[in-house]
Amino acid sequence: MKLFDNITKRSFGYNILVILGLMVVLGFIFFFSLSFLTRHGEVVTVPDIRGKSIEQATAALEKLGFEVEVRDSVYIDTLQALLVYEQTPERGDVVKVNRTIYLTVNKVIPPMVPMPDLEGLTFRSAEMTLKARRLNVGDTIYKPDFATNTVLQQLLNGKPIKPGKEIPEGSNITLVLSSGTGSMENPVPEIVGLTYMEAREVLAASNLNVGIVLFDGGVTDTLGAFVFKQLPARRNELGELNLIRAGESVDLWLSSNRPVRDSLLPPQQIPAPQE
The missing domain is CATH 3.30.10.20 (Trypsin Inhibitor V; Chain A)
Structure with missing residues (x-):
């Protein structure tokens, strides 16, 4: 109460000066201690x-x-x-x-990302697409084909992987790339009379591709169907061997019945099997 009485007995101007003095003192204390509190300069x-x-x-x-x-x-x-x-x-x-x-x-567990569709893209485009999904280019396998350096197939752990399938981020994707057609020509293999599965194996062994595949009306089992015509044929009308380059395609005609071979006829003239 005495302190309050002393303050009230002072003039108003005196009290204002006291308050301003206290503010100045507190300001100096604050600014001088600020560098210490914030460790200024360290x-x-x-x-x-x-x-x-x-x-x-x-x-x-x-x-x-x-x-x-x-x-x-x-x-x-x-x-x-x-x-x-x-x-x-x-x-x-x-x-x-x-x-x-x-x-x-x-992270402990990799997030899942959808596999992009790379088939038909150039190697550079496929590589950029994989990086955008945080996937890696694994091995590259080259196979003869027309479109040089384009992706023919995409593999994960040695097996084909379909676009859209969820796979772990960081997975290594193997790319099967086209090396272009070969420069040397070789005789067309004879595949008339073989099953479709056997024909594919023979063509793959010769670095050739399956082209257009046509069926007659009775085919129910594609892999077990028989080739009764191929284009290009093994020989031309003069009996000479047709030549083909690695990476080119052979068109096939399939039937449910094995074709009848006639040694007097060139392959392209063998009649279609009868139902």
Whole structure:
């Protein structure tokens, strides 16, 4: 009460001066202590903690006075799970102490992504498409075909993989690429009389492709159907061997009945089997 009485007995101007003096004193105390509280002028070089576990990275950063926060996660197939992949600020940056270092760590379980359709794309386009889905180009296998350096087939673990199928991010995709047609010509193989499955094996062994496949009305089992005509044929009308380059195609006509071979007729004149 005495303090209140003393204040009220002073003039208004005197009280204002006292209040202003107190504000100035408090201001000086605040600004002089600010550098101490914020450790102004103290800087530290950010260490490289990539590839370390979260525990190791946190201990190393906190020892230097940093705060640590896991901000994001990614999946990198070449990096062990729960190791630091990226850091912000980056290694070598000079920053104030007490700065928060944000970490990006590697996921434990890879996310699933849909397999893109690569067939018909150039190798470069296929590679870019895979990278956009966080998939990798595995082995490349070359096979003779017309469209040089285009994707003929896409494989995962040695088996064809259909577009749209969900696969783990980081998977290695094997690409079967076209090497173009060969420069040398070889005789057309004889496949009339073989089943469709046998014909495909013979053509593949000769680096040839199956072209157009036509059926007669009685075919119910495609693989077991018989080839009764091929184009190009083994021989021409003069009995000379037709030649073909690796990577070219042979068209097939299939029937449910094995064709009757006539040694007097060239293959292209063998009549179609009768029902």
